[in-house]
Amino acid sequence: MSVQKTVVVDGTPRAVQVVGRDDALTARVDEATFELALARGGNGWRVTRDSRTVTATVVRDRDVVWVALDGEIHRCVAGDDARTGGAGGGVRSPKLIAPMPGKVLAVRVEVGQQVAAGDPLVVLEAMKMETIVGADGDARVKEVLVAAGAMVEPGQVLIVLEFD
Amino acid sequence: MPAVRKVLIANRGEIAVRIIRTCRAMGVTSVAVYSEADTDAPHVRLADEAVAVGPPPARESYLVVETLIAAAQASGADAVHPGYGFLAENAGFARAVNDAGLTFIGPPPQAIATMGDKVAARALMEKAGVPVVPATGVLPPNADAFAGAAEALGFPVVIKAAAGGGGKGMRIVRRLDQLPEAVAGAAREATAAFGDGRIYLERYLERPRHVEVQVFGDTHGTVVHLGERECSIQRRHQKIVEESPSPAVDATLRAAMTDAGIRAAAAVDYVGAGTIEFLLDAHGRFYFLEMNTRLQVEHPVTEWITGLDLVREQILVARGERLSFGQSIATRGHALECRLYSEDPAHGFLPATGTVHVLGEPSGAWVRFDSGIAVGSTIGVDYDPLLAKLSVYGATREEARTRMLAALRETVLLGVVTNRDYLLAVLEHPAFAAGATHTEFLAEHFAGWTPAAGRHRDTAAVLAALALAGPGTRRDDGGANAAVLPTPWESLGAWRPGAGTR
Numbered sequence: 001m002s003v004q005k006t007v008v009v010d011g012t013p014r015a016v017q018v019v020g021r022d023d024a025l026t027a028r029v030d031e032a033t034f035e036l037a038l039a040r041g042g043n044g045w046r047v048t049r050d051s052r053t054v055t056a057t058v059v060r061d062r063d064v065v066w067v068a069l070d071g072e073i074h075r076c077v078a079g080d081d082a083r084t085g086g087a088g089g090g091v092r093s094p095k096l097i098a099p100m101p102g103k104v105l106a107v108r109v110e111v112g113q114q115v116a117a118g119d120p121l122v123v124l125e126a127m128k129m130e131t132i133v134g135a136d137g138d139a140r141v142k143e144v145l146v147a148a149g150a151m152v153e154p155g156q157v158l159i160v161l162e163f164d
Numbered sequence: 165m166p167a168v169r170k171v172l173i174a175n176r177g178e179i180a181v182r183i184i185r186t187c188r189a190m191g192v193t194s195v196a197v198y199s200e201a202d203t204d205a206p207h208v209r210l211a212d213e214a215v216a217v218g219p220p221p222a223r224e225s226y227l228v229v230e231t232l233i234a235a236a237q238a239s240g241a242d243a244v245h246p247g248y249g250f251l252a253e254n255a256g257f258a259r260a261v262n263d264a265g266l267t268f269i270g271p272p273p274q275a276i277a278t279m280g281d282k283v284a285a286r287a288l289m290e291k292a293g294v295p296v297v298p299a300t301g302v303l304p305p306n307a308d309a310f311a312g313a314a315e316a317l318g319f320p321v322v323i324k325a326a327a328g329g330g331g332k333g334m335r336i337v338r339r340l341d342q343l344p345e346a347v348a349g350a351a352r353e354a355t356a357a358f359g360d361g362r363i364y365l366e367r368y369l370e371r372p373r374h375v376e377v378q379v380f381g382d383t384h385g386t387v388v389h390l391g392e393r394e395c396s397i398q399r400r401h402q403k404i405v406e407e408s409p410s411p412a413v414d415a416t417l418r419a420a421m422t423d424a425g426i427r428a429a430a431a432v433d434y435v436g437a438g439t440i441e442f443l444l445d446a447h448g449r450f451y452f453l454e455m456n457t458r459l460q461v462e463h464p465v466t467e468w469i470t471g472l473d474l475v476r477e478q479i480l481v482a483r484g485e486r487l488s489f490g491q492s493i494a495t496r497g498h499a500l501e502c503r504l505y506s507e508d509p510a511h512g513f514l515p516a517t518g519t520v521h522v523l524g525e526p527s528g529a530w531v532r533f534d535s536g537i538a539v540g541s542t543i544g545v546d547y548d549p550l551l552a553k554l555s556v557y558g559a560t561r562e563e564a565r566t567r568m569l570a571a572l573r574e575t576v577l578l579g580v581v582t583n584r585d586y587l588l589a590v591l592e593h594p595a596f597a598a599g600a601t602h603t604e605f606l607a608e609h610f611a612g613w614t615p616a617a618g619r620h621r622d623t624a625a626v627l628a629a630l631a632l633a634g635p636g637t638r639r640d641d642g643g644a645n646a647a648v649l650p651t652p653w654e655s656l657g658a659w660r661p662g663a664g665t666r
Contacts, residue, residue, distance in 0.1 A: 005629040010615055011510065014622075016629040029622040036626060049623055058627050059521045059578050065628040066578035068522065069620040073576060073584065076628030101517060101545050105352070120345075130353055131514065154517070 006079025007065075013079060044068075094142070096121060096133055096159040098152040105130065106148050109159070113141045122146070122158050138164045165484040166267040168243045169193065172236040173211070174257075175247030176226060177536030178552055179461075180207035183245050186475035195239045197232060199225035201546055206538050213239055220546045226250045229257050233264045243267035243482060245475075249548060252458040253280050269482045271381075271457045275432040279455040282326050283364060289452045292431040294424045297443065297451040299366035302326050305351040307344040310365055314343065317367045323347060325354035326362035331401025333357060336368055371602040372443040374398065375410050375450065377425030378466045380477060381434045382487045389422040390466050391495050393439075396601040397590060399513055404583065404606075405590060406462035406501045408469050410444075411561060411599030417448055428455060436481050437463070437474055443603075461503070464532060464555040468499035498564045501555040502572065502587045506543045509586035510614045515549050516581035518542075524576035530557040531571045543580045551582065561599065565591055585615045 003018045017028040018036075025036040037048040044057040047069070054070040065076040105123040109115060120132040121141075139161035146158050170193040173180045180196060184207060187194040196211030201220035208214045215235040218225035225231070227250060236244055244261045246252040252270065255277035261268040270276070279285045286296050298317055303309045314321045314337065323346055325333030333354030335346035347363070355361035378390040394410035395403040413421065425440040432455075439460045441453040463474050470493060477487060506516045520541045525533045535552035537543070543551070554571055558564030572588050590596055593609055618624075 003629050003633040005632055007625050007628045007632065009621055009625045009628065010617075014625045016625050018626055018629060025626070027622075027626045029625045032622055034622065036623065045627070047623060047627070054620065054623075056623075056627060057522055057524075057576070057578065058631055060631045061519065061521060061579060063632070065631045066521065067624040067627050068524070068576045068578055069618075069624055069627075071573035071576070072618040072620050072624070073578065074618070074621060074624035074628070075581065076624060076632075078632050123349075125356065130349060131512070 008077040008079060009074055010076075094139070094161045094163060095157045096135070096161065098124060098133070098154055098156045098158055101154050102131070102152060104146050104148055104150045104152060104158070107144060107146065107159075109141045109144065111141055111144055115139055115141060115161070124152070133158060135161060136163075140164070166243065166482060168267055168269070168479055168483045170195065170239070170241045171243045171245050171269065171479070172197065172215075172232070172239060172241040173207070173245050173247065174226070174232050175245075175250055175252075176202055176205060176207055176547065177550065178534045179247040179249075179459075179536070181210055181536055182534050183247060183475050184210050186473055186479070189473075190476060190479060192479065193241075195236070195241050197226070197235055199546070201542070201544060205541065206536055215239055220544070222250065222546060229254075229260050232257075233260055233266070236261075236266055237264060241266065243269055243479075245269040245478070246458065248456075248458050248461055253456070255280060267482050269436070269478050271432075271434055271436045271438060275434050275438075276457045278432050279457050280327065282324060282328060282454055285455060286452070288431055289428055292427050294428050294431075294440075294452045295450060297366055297369065297453070300364050302362045302364045305347055305361065305363055307347050310343050310347050311340060313365045314340070317365060320368040320370070322366050322368040323350040323363050324366055325350065325358060325360070326364060327358040327360035328354060331398075333363065334401055369443050369445055369451070371604045372396075372445050373410065373412050373602050374403070374441065374453075375413060375421065375444045376439050376441040376456075376460075377422050378460070378463070379425050379429040379434065379438050379440060380474075380481075380487060381429055381436060381438070382481045383435055383484055384486050386487055386490075387426050387429050387434060388487060388489065388491045388493070389425050390470055390472070390493070392418060392421060393460075393462055393465055394601065395462060396603050397596075397605055398603055399509070399606050403462065404503045404505070404587065405596075406465055407561070407564075408465040408499050409495070411601070412444060417444075417450075421450055424450070424452070428452065437478055461550070461553070462501050464534060464553060465499040465501045468530075468532075468555060468557040469495040469497055471496075497557055497559050498561040499555060499557050500561075500564045500568045500591075501553055502568060502591070503550055503583075504552045504554060504575065504577070504587070505583045506549040506551050506580045507583055508581045509583050509610075513583075515545060517544055518580035520577060521579035522576060523578075524574060526554060526571035526574035528571070528574075530567060532556070533571075533575075537577075551577070551580075562597070565597060586610070586613065589613065589616070 022038045039046045047056045057068040059066050063078040067074045102124045105125050115135045117137045118134050122133040124131045142162045143160040172195040173183050184194040194211045196208050196214040197217045198208045217231050251257040255273040258268045258273040300313045320338045323335040333350050335350045337346045350363050351361045373396045375394050381387040393408040395406040397405035428440045437459045439456040442450040444450045507513045532555045556567045
């Protein structure tokens with residue numbers, strides 16, 4: 001077996017390569033190489049690395065994989081979907097997305113307007129709390145795709161910017 | 165004397181579950197209410213009976229007074245427990261319950277109304293000799309009105325909703341140029357949250373502690389305090405860690421604060437469970453913040469150190485009985501509570517949604533997990549993101565703290581982002597361990613926080629890569645647990661990553 005994938009673990013993209021059988025896997029994560037053995041155990045897996053065995057619970061929900069390991073919880077996303085579920089590591093995006101489902105209370109900018117980093121562009125409301133979506137950097141507003149009163153889904157593009 | 169044999173719980177989530185459990189223990193029949201989003205919720209399953217009250221949005225279900233009263237009457241309930249949030253501090257609801265010939269398990273409507281109006285409450289507290297923070301009355305919601313008042317009080321100032329609570333409609337303002345946005349935002353948020361946009365201005369105390377006094381009154385004129393709780397660990401003015409006793413309160417200060425708490429409660433002829441919130445500055449001066457005329461989210465820490473069941477006492481008081489305890493009640497040890505929220509602390513505490521696929525609940529000696537969720541629960545945006553409360557007891561604060569750390573590590577929820585690791589980091593912080601807590605604690609120590617890498621992040625990456633490489637829907641065990649795993653997700657437990665185990 002051989003698997004090669006980019007996995008965003010807790011917001012950080014990692015290059016993963018795995019070869020071998022369950023009981024003798026060789027893994028490479030970014031620059032680190034290590035041996036791993038997997039065995040079914042109870043409702044999850046027993047994972048042995050460096051002679052230490054811990055229990056893992058792994059569930060996959062579409063493109064998100066949740067891994068509970070020895071009390072740690074890691075949220076992992078397929079590499080291609082790195083933008084969903086929060087920052088992908090400081091990469092600024094020209095597309096401003098809704099970070100959560102909610103209602104657009106106000107759109108503070110118009111197409112063509114110049115904005116500075118941190119300027120409030122859209123005000124969202126979810127769970128009775130307001131959240132301000134701001135610009136990642138100095139930019140010009142290229143497109144405004146929502147209006148006040150609209151309901152938005154997480155990941156929905158609200159505004160498209162053109163960075164200076 | 166009111167009977168209180170069958171109680172309708174006008175709430176959902178962990179507090180509904182918690183109230184139903186006490187009803188059970190007292191032989192009182194419980195009636196749950198549920199919206200269309202909560203058909204299979206734990207509080208519905210646990211209650212003796214359940215009544216549907218409408219669509220998912222709370223304003224069309226859990227907040228509709230007529231529907232709730234009709235549900236109580238149709239089910240033959242003789243009393244209504246409001247829990248906290250929703251209609252718990254709505255005097256109109258309490259009155260409607262009473263007018264329908266039912267018993268409201270809470271204070272008299274007049275006490276709710278007086279304390280619910282923050283401006284009226286302040287005035288009353290001043291009269292009763294309870295210290296208050298310098299503030300204005302309600303101001304017109306425009307920047308000019310606020311600018312003058314802010315200069316008179318001195319920056320920093322805080323804008324608050326007259327009908328407020330829970331941090332909604334609240335804005336801290338440090339400079340004049342921040343006022344216009346803050347005034348508009350606070351007024352809007354107050355209107356959205358409370359249907360009442362009135363706001364006012366108050367001097368903002370830097371780095372105070374939030375210390376509150378639990379009081380309990382009965383209909384025979386007795387008002388007793390149950391010590392204090394410190395709830396200084398707050399994000400967006402929302403508490404996330406609470407404890408009792410406060411590390412900052414000694415016997416002398418406790419006597420002064422609890423005395424003020426009882427004066428505050430007596431000023432409104434208080435009956436039932438209530439909390440007087442104070443801000444405590446570094447010099448041991450304390451100021452009345454507000455009174456919460458209901459059972460508090462963090463009441464379990466008081467239950468740990470007193471050995472009482474506060475919901476039981478509420479029901480006894482509603483029946484017209486005397487409190488089962490007096491002021492001589494002794495407290496012991498130390499209790500801590502952590503609130504588990506569906507939110508992402510690494511990304512501005514944004515609410516998180518999803519389905520609870522795995523839930524490992526902590527247990528063991530002196531550990532309590534009050535939860536409103538179960539495997540399969542869908543966490544949406546219609547309600548407060550509080551999932552569960554974890555509380556522990558220890559003979560000392562340090563014993564409680566280390567017990568909490570172990571219990572948090574045992575709390576494993578997969579499927580929804582939670583603040584668990586953030587809570588772990590807070591409890592591990594040396595300043596928390598030293599009891600050096602204040603309301604700016606998180607802003608000072610945890611700005612820009614990201615989760616620690618952990619020992620197993622690389623291993624997790626490998627398991628995730630295998631899971632993502634696996635077949636999307638195929639299950640080759642055809643096993644017994646297939647039926648309990650909802651599509652379209654699958655568990656690695658049913659999937660073989662390599663040839664070696666075939």
